Each structure stands twice: as structure tokens, then as C-alpha cells.
Amino acid sequence: MQEDDKREYLDPEQMYEKLEKSVLEQNPSVDTARLRAAYSCAKGAHEGQKRREGSDYITHTIAAAQICVEMGLDEDSVVAALLHDCIEDTKLTHADISKRFGITVADLVEGVTKLTRVQYTSKEDEQMENMRKMLMAMAKDIRVILIKIADRLHNMRTMQYQTKEKQRTKSLETMEIYAPIAHRLGMQKIKWELEDLSLIYLDPIGYKEVTDALEERMPVLETFMQSMEQKIKLRLDDWGINGTISGRIKHIYSIYRKMYSQNKQINEIFDLCAFRVIVDNIADCYNVLGHIHDMFKPLPGRFKDYISTPKPNMYQSIHTTVIGSEGIPFEVQIRTWDMHHTAEYGIAAHWKYKSGEQGVKQGDEEKFAWVRRLLETQADSDAENFIHDLKIDMFSDEVFVFTPQGDVINLPAGATPIDFAYGIHSAIGNSMIGAKVNGRIVPFERVLQNGDIVEVLTSKSAPGPSRDWMKIAKSGSARTKIKQWFKKEKREENILNGKAAFESELRLAGIPMSAVTDEEMLPNILKKLAVFSLDDVFASIGYGGMTATRAVNKVKDEIQKTQKLPQKTTLEKMNERAEIRKAQQTEKISVHGVLVEGLDNCLVKFSRCCTPVPGDDIVGFITRGYGVSVHRTDCKNYLTSKDDPKDGGRWINVSWAAAPSESYVTTIKIMARERSGFVMDIATVLNSLGAKVLSLAARDLDGVKSTATVSLEVKNTAELDIIIGRLKTVAGVTEITRAGD
Numbered sequence: 007m008q009e010d011d012k013r014e015y016l017d018p019e020q021m022y023e024k025l026e027k028s029v030l031e032q033n034p035s036v037d038t039a040r041l042r043a044a045y046s047c048a049k050g051a052h053e054g055q056k057r058r059e060g061s062d063y064i065t066h067t068i069a070a071a072q073i074c075v076e077m078g079l080d081e082d083s084v085v086a087a088l089l090h091d092c093i094e095d096t097k098l099t100h101a102d103i104s105k106r107f108g109i110t111v112a113d114l115v116e117g118v119t120k121l122t123r124v125q126y127t128s129k130e131d132e133q134m135e136n137m138r139k140m141l142m143a144m145a146k147d148i149r150v151i152l153i154k155i156a157d158r159l160h161n162m163r164t165m166q167y168q169t170k171e172k173q174r175t176k177s178l179e180t181m182e183i184y185a186p187i188a189h190r191l192g193m194q195k196i197k198w199e200l201e202d203l204s205l206i207y208l209d210p211i212g213y214k215e216v217t218d219a220l221e222e223r224m225p226v227l228e229t230f231m232q233s234m235e236q237k238i239k240l241r242l243d244d245w246g247i248n249g250t251i252s253g254r255i256k257h258i259y260s261i262y263r264k265m266y267s268q269n270k271q272i273n274e275i276f277d278l279c280a281f282r283v284i285v286d287n288i289a290d291c292y293n294v295l296g297h298i299h300d301m302f303k304p305l306p307g308r309f310k311d312y313i314s315t316p317k318p319n320m321y322q323s324i325h326t327t328v329i330g331s332e333g334i335p336f337e338v339q340i341r342t343w344d345m346h347h348t349a350e351y352g353i354a355a356h357w358k359y360k361s362g363e364q365g366v367k368q369g370d371e372e373k374f375a376w377v378r379r380l381l382e383t384q385a386d387s388d389a390e391n392f393i394h395d396l397k398i399d400m401f402s403d404e405v406f407v408f409t410p411q412g413d414v415i416n417l418p419a420g421a422t423p424i425d426f427a428y429g430i431h432s433a434i435g436n437s438m439i440g441a442k443v444n445g446r447i448v449p450f451e452r453v454l455q456n457g458d459i460v461e462v463l464t465s466k467s468a469p470g471p472s473r474d475w476m477k478i479a480k481s482g483s484a485r486t487k488i489k490q491w492f493k494k495e496k497r498e499e500n501i502l503n504g505k506a507a508f509e510s511e512l513r514l515a516g517i518p519m520s521a522v523t524d525e526e527m528l529p530n531i532l533k534k535l536a537v538f539s540l541d542d543v544f545a546s547i548g549y550g551g552m553t554a555t556r557a558v559n560k561v562k563d564e565i566q567k568t569q570k571l572p573q574k575t576t577l578e579k580m581n582e583r584a585e586i587r588k589a590q591q592t593e594k595i596s597v598h599g600v601l602v603e604g605l606d607n608c609l610v611k612f613s614r615c616c617t618p619v620p621g622d623d624i625v626g627f628i629t630r631g632y633g634v635s636v637h638r639t640d641c642k643n644y645l646t647s648k649d650d651p652k653d654g655g656r657w658i659n660v661s662w663a664a665a666p667s668e669s670y671v672t673t674i675k676i677m678a679r680e681r682s683g684f685v686m687d688i689a690t691v692l693n694s695l696g697a698k699v700l701s702l703a704a705r706d707l708d709g710v711k712s713t714a715t716v717s718l719e720v721k722n723t724a725e726l727d728i729i730i731g732r733l734k735t736v737a738g739v740t741e742i743t744r745a746g747d
């Protein structure tokens with residue numbers, strides 16, 4: 007940390023002019039009016055905001071834009087870099103920016119903003135890897151990541167003005183996230199700088215040790231480098247090879263890592279110095295290699311040819327380590343200019359070529375294929391399209407979400423909280439009773455987005471998964487786990503459900519059940535289906551191991567083999583199916599008529615404890631995987647559980663839809679003095695009112711009192727009130743209550 011803190015406030019105008027000049031150098035046809043407009047716009051928006059050291063805030067965004075220019079990014083990126091903090095820190099919106107600078111720039115700025123908002127926590131390597139992938143996926147357009155890296159680089163360069171706390175967290179994030187991303191994108195120069203800057207704050211003592219040791223050796227190293235450089239230069243000149251030679255001390259962090267991870271002293275580290283020879287063509291690379299090995303003694307096992315076998319991040323060079331005249335080993339890297347640009351700026355070098363006079367170079371498609379390889383994507387996506395719109399679409403089939411602890415979980419795109427729960431552990435999935443995304447309870451169908459924080463609510467007494475979950479789950483592994491649960495835990499239920507499905511399918515096929523259970527037929531059918539009993543068939547259908555259609559088809563085949571079934575015409579079959587569909591649909595619609603706040607399409611059922619009907623004040627309870635159950639607000643269960651710390655949070659607002667048209671089932675309880683003919687009288691009243699009674703059960707309580715429970719269908723409370731009013735006039739009736747009261 008430099009303490010020579012002679013604060014000089016930076017002059018934005020001057021910085022901007024320098025920026026414009028650099029942009030013009032790279033691309034003379036750039037729209038400078040647009041560039042200046044972006045500068046003034048950002049300047050106005052950040053007016054009054056200061057950097058910690060006292061300069062105007064705009065100096066940061068100009069500096070970030072300058073880095074983007076050095077990377078060779080295109081005009082849109084530079085404009086976006088100037089505006090990159092506007093959505094986050096000023097009143098400007100995506101729409102404002104889009105209107106003035108186009109949708110591309112607005113999207114880039116918004117992308118950077120999203121990345122800025124991601125919270126990091128330090129984790130083990132695998133977690134970090136997912137985090138990096140998530141950032142790449144969120145960025146969508148690779149330029150977003152590059153602008154973010156430029157932003158981070160400038161922030162790291164000015165980190166000395168920040169608090170200790172911020173220095174540490176930002177440096178850790180840089181070391182764990184941004185330097186590796188820069189590395190993967192092949193941006194060596196930026197990666198080195200990010201690492202060195204981070205090290206200053208992460209291990210100030212270690213950093214100082216390395217720099218002190220280097221400084222001590224500096225006079226020797228410098229003389230040495232000069233003489234080596236000259237020697238090589240002379241040799242190349244003699245042989246008429248046009249080459250540029252430069253020597254450098256390796257970056258601090260790479261020396262630091264060797265010293266601490268391999269437990270070495272600085273004088274035990276070989277290549278402190280590295281020379282780079284840049285030539286015009288590949289043939290010269292190998293020529294130079296020959297001369298170097300002729301002049302100095304090569305160290306065995308230190309020769310690497312990344313020209314014939316490039317690194318996955320597109321890096322190409324020949325590396326060799328030799329021993330110089332003073333016995334000091336040094337590394338030589340030999341490459342062409344083309345390879346050099348790629349090594350310095352990686353993927354960003356793409357724009358350098360692109361803005362050059364001949365447009366996109368042949369072979370760029372090939373060059374960019376590595377990004378996808380590198381980031382382990384699907385092998386079958388289309389490389390050309392990827393290059394064409396420079397989108398990071400390699401993660402389009404994946405989504406990355408957080409656990410509340412900050413772990414990143416990788417799921418298939420379209421995944422739901424159910425996939426998430428089973429992705430963590432099947433025990434979590436099986437005991438799931440609800441889910442929160444970003445702190446709010448959501449339906450299980452909710453599709454997760456990159457960066458969502460997902461929390462699974464579990465309970466020991468959870469009833470286990472519901473069959474609907476298999477339809478909701480996106481990942482095969484979650485579905486398999488749910489199936490396994492049903493197979494294991496729910497044989498009885500599977501048999502019941504499977505039997506029902508089998509029977510209805512059988513009816514469709516026009517086969518009577520008796521034909522299946524027929525003594526002569528049954529053994530053949532079981533053999534055909536490869537099971538021991540019909541229950542096995544039902545269980546398998548029940549847990550989803552076999553479809554009812556498939557089972558019935560096999561049964562049909564088997565029966566047709568032995569006897570001729572009356573064949574139905576296709577039209578008849580279609581009509582039958584249509585009828586059944588219709589019946590199923592009406593059944594589904596009848597559960598509607600209730601609006602659930604925040605949920606569009608969830609399963610609604612009416613509680614059995616208080617059987618609400620339209621007109622009642624109602625409230626919904628998010629059940630364990632079976633949708634929302636609707637209760638009356640005066641229901642005992644609601645009143646006792648609404649403040650419960652565990653379940654209280656699961657009550658949500660529901661309301662009757664504007665015009666509920668169907669009937670609702672409700673239950674009433676009639677208390678009366680015991681007398682003969684009581685039930686008869688009740689039935690007569692109900693009949694005279696045309697009430698749709700589903701059941702009526704009466705019981706003698708103690709010879710003095712009796713009670714009747716009536717289940718009936720009504721449209722609303724008004725209708726129910728009339729019925730209750732008339733029943734009260736029946737002789738002997740003392741009280742009428744609704745169930746749940």
C-alpha cells in the first residue's frame with residue numbers, strides 16, 4: 007500500500023479526450039459525437055457523486071472505458087462502459103439509455119448491473135467454478151463480462167482508498183472469480199494485474215516479501231536481462247530474422263505462489279525472468295527456437311510447444327527454459343504477433359480483428375470454438391451462431407441458483423423448487439412442504455432464474471411428494487427420485503391409483519374387467535406383462551413405472567389372441583374419449599371460482615373442516631404439495647394456526663372469483679331434541695327447497711338429544727342461509743351450525 011498519498015483530483019475532460027483519441031487510433035470511423043454524448047450523459051447523471059479519493063465519480067467510468075479500448079472492444083462496449091454504473095447508481099433507466107444509445111448499449115449496461123448485484127461468498131473450488139459459470143450465464147453477451155472485468159480492474163487499481171474490509175472482500179472476489187474468468191477468456195495481461203493487485207490486500211506481508219526479494223535482486227536481474235536481450239537480438243539480426251525481444255520479471259503472484267505453495271526460496275525459483283520473442287510467422291518461431299537452444303543450454307523437461315498444441319484458452323507459443331551465461335535460468339516464449347494479441351487480450355482480441363480493415367478474419371469461427379470447449383458446453387450447439395451474435399448461449403440449458411448459505415446449485419433450465427430440493431438430497435425433496443424464492447413463498451411450479459436464492463421448507467411430518475411433482479420437475483433425476491419414493495413408500499396407494507387408471511383405460515378399450523380376471527386369461531396376461539399379480543401391474547402404473555395405456559394394450563393383444571372382441575369404429579372411440587375428456591375438464595373447472603393471491607394456476611381445494619361456500623370470508627393454506635386449501639376465516643383450524651411460528655406463514659389471501667357459477671359442497675350440523683319422525687321432517691324441508699343433498703346422517707346422542715349431519719351443494723351463503731332458516735323452523739331443532747364452527 008502506497009502511503010505517498012498526494013491526492014490529485016483527476017480531470018474528467020482531460021481523461022475523456024485521451025479516451026477519444028485512443029478510440030480513434032483503433033477505429034478512425036468511430037462515431038465520436040455518440041461517444042461524447044455518452045460521456046456527457048454519464049457525467050450529468052453522476053453529477054455530485056465522488057470517488058472515495060475525492061475525484062468526480064465519472065473518472066471511474068472513463069477509466070473503465072479506457073481499459074475496454076485497450077482490450078480492443080467495439081464502440082457499443084466503450085459507450086456502455088461510460089454508462090456502466092448509471093442504472094445502479096443514478097436515476098437513468100434501461101429505457102432512457104435505450105432511447106439515447108440503442109438497445110444494445112442499454113442491455114450491456116443492464117447486464118453489468120446484474121453482475122454487480124450478485125453477492126459472493128468464499129467457497130470451495132467446485133462452488134467457485136459454479137459461481138463463475140453462473141456469472142457467464144447471467145452475462146448472456148460476452149461483452150458484459152469484459153466490461154465488468156474492466157470495471158473491476160479499475161476498482162482494484164484504486165483500492166488503496168477503500169476501507170480495510172472492502173479491500174479484503176473485493177480482493178478475494180477478484181482472486182476467486184474475476185482473475186480465473188480473465189484467464190479462461192485468455193486475457194493473460196489482465197489476469198496478472200488482477201492477481202497482483204489482489205495479493206496486496208490478501209497477504210500484504212507475503213506480497214512485501216516477494217517484492218523486497220525481487221528488488222534486492224533487481225540490479226543483477228536488470229543487467230542480466232539487458233545482456234541476454236542484446237545477445238539474442240544480435241543473433242537474430244545475423245540470420246536476418248525480424249523479431250522483437252522483450253524481457254520482463256514474472257508477475258508477483260506467480261512467484262508468490264511458487265514460493266508458498268511449493269515452499270521454495272526465491273533463489274530456488276527458476277524462471278524469475280522471461281523473455282518474449284515475437285516474430286512474423288510460424289516458421290520463424292521454430293527458427294528462433296533452434297538459435298536459442300544453440301546459444302544456451304536448455305533445461306530438460308521444460309520445453310513446451312503450444313503452437314502445435316494450443317492451450318484450451320487459445321493460447322499459442324513455444325516455451326523453453328534455458329540457462330544463461332551467469333548460470334541464471336530464464337524462460338523464453340516465442341510466438342507470432344497474431345498469437346501475441348490473442349495471449350494479451352484473449353477473446354477481446356476478436357474485436358481488434360473485427361474493426362480492422364478486412365472485417366472478420368477467416369478462421370475466427372474456429373478460434374472461438376474454444377470458448378465453448380473451455381466452458382464445457384453441449385457439444386452439439388452451433389458454433390457459427392455463437393460467433394455471429396457473440397452471445398454466451400452455452401449455458402442456455404442450465405440455470406444457476408443459490409442456497410440460503412450461498413452455495414451455487416446447477417440445474418437444468420426451467421427447473422423448479424422441486425428440482426432444487428431433490429438436487430440437494432432426496433431426503434430434502436421427500437420432506438419438502440414449501441419453497442421460498444428470494445424470501446417469498448412460491449408455488450412449486452415456479453421456474454427458477456439465474457441468481458435466485460432458493461430455500462426449501464421441510465417438515466419431519468411431511469406427507470412426502472405428490473404425484474403432480476413428477477410433472478412439475480424438470481430434471482430426470484428429480485423425477486426418478488420421486489418415482490422411487492412412490493415405489494417404496496406407497497404401494498397401497500399406488501395399487502389404488504393404478505387400478506383406477508387401469509380400469510378407466512380398460513373401459514376406453516371396451517374390455518370388461520371380468521375378461522382380465524378370467525381364470526384362464528389372467529395367467530397369460532400376467533406372463534405377458536412380466537409380473538406376478540395384478541396388484542403388481544397396478545402398483546407399477548401407480549408409481550409411474552408403466553403407463554395404463556401400455557398395460558391395457560398388452561392386455562388387449564393377449565385377449566384378442568384368444569377371443570374376438572367386438573371392434574369399435576374409430577369414430578365411436580373418438581366420441582367416447584371426447585366424453586371422458588369433457589367430464590375430466592368440468593371436474594377441473596369446478597375447483598376454480600377461487601382466486602389465489604400471486605398464484606395463477608394452482609391447485610385449489612376446499613377444506614373439509616369448514617366447507618366454505620361463496621359469500622364466506624375465506625383464506626388459503628399452502629398445503630404440503632397438494633395445492634392451496636381454502637378455509638373460512640372463522641374456521642377453528644385457521645384461528646389456531648395463523649400465529650403458529652411453523653405454519654402461520656403458509657396462510658395466504660384468497661378470494662372468490664367475480665362470478666362463481668358452480669355449486670359448492672358444504673356441511674351443516676343440526677341439534678334437536680329426540681323425537682320420532684325428526685329425520686323425516688328434515689328431509690321433507692330439504693326436499694321442498696330443492697336442496698341438492700349429498701348425505702344425511704342422524705344419530706341419537708343420549709336418548710334426549712339427537713344430531714343430524716347434512717352434506718349439501720349450494721351456490722353461495724345466501725342460498726345456505728335460506729336453507730338453515732327453514733330448517734330452524736322444524737319442531738325440536740335447537741341449533742344449526744356449520745361444520746368447523
Ligand code: MN
Pocket residue numbers: 066090091157
Ligand atoms: Mn463501476
